[in-house]
Amino acid sequence: xKDAFWGIMIIVIGITSIFLVYxxxxxxxxxxxxxxxxxxxxxxxxxxxxxxxxxxYNRIIRIDRxxxxxxxxxxxxxxxxxxxxxxxxxxxxxxxxxxxxxxIQTLGTETATTIGNSDAINFQLTHTIDxxxxxxxxxxxxxxxx
Numbered sequence: 001x002k003d004a005f006w007g008i009m010i011i012v013i014g015i016t017s018i019f020l021v022y023x024x025x026x027x028x029x030x031x032x033x034x035x036x037x038x039x040x041x042x043x044x045x046x047x048x049x050x051x052x053x054x055x056x057y058n059r060i061i062r063i064d065r066x067x068x069x070x071x072x073x074x075x076x077x078x079x080x081x082x083x084x085x086x087x088x089x090x091x092x093x094x095x096x097x098x099x100x101x102x103x104i105q106t107l108g109t110e111t112a113t114t115i116g117n118s119d120a121i122n123f124q125l126t127h128t129i130d131x132x133x134x135x136x137x138x139x140x141x142x143x144x145x146x
Contacts, residue, residue: 035127037079038104045072046098046133062096063133069093072102098133 049068054060069090080086084106091101106125 031125031127033081034104034106034125037076038102038127038129041072041075041079042100042102042129042131044075046100046131050098050133051095060096061098061133063093063098065093065095068100099131101128101130103128 045068046063048071049063049065051062051064054062073088076086076088087105087107089103089105091103093100104127
């Protein structure tokens with residue numbers, strides 16, 4: 001009888017461990033995916049929004065605010081997972097010098113869990129980024145700089 005209880009305890013501990021590993025893996029994968037998506041999308045949208053005419057004529061590095069937001073949302077929507085709802089907040093978009101501050105909150109079924117018979121525990125995964133687009137000056141023959 002004593003051996004049977006040990007066997008049941010090992011099975012219960014194994015099932016609990018598998019549940020915990022699955023739960024934390026889904027949270028980690030979601031968080032990592034959102035962070036990488038935010039970082040790559042912000043960088044690509046800033047390059048899309050570069051105002052090349054201002055750079056050619058005045059040597060000023062600047063971005064267009066509307067183009068940045070449009071490009072960011074389009075790129076983010078293409079690669080975001082469909083399991084979650086996202087709340088995107090643009091805190092600060094400076095056109096010159098090019099700087100953006102973005103916050104993304106994940107809302108969805110993966111962020112809710114129950115422990116025992118208690119109420120559901122809901123939480124949000126939040127990622128923020130402050131990005132600055134920098135240019136590198138190079139000598140271009142005859143003393144000109146780019």
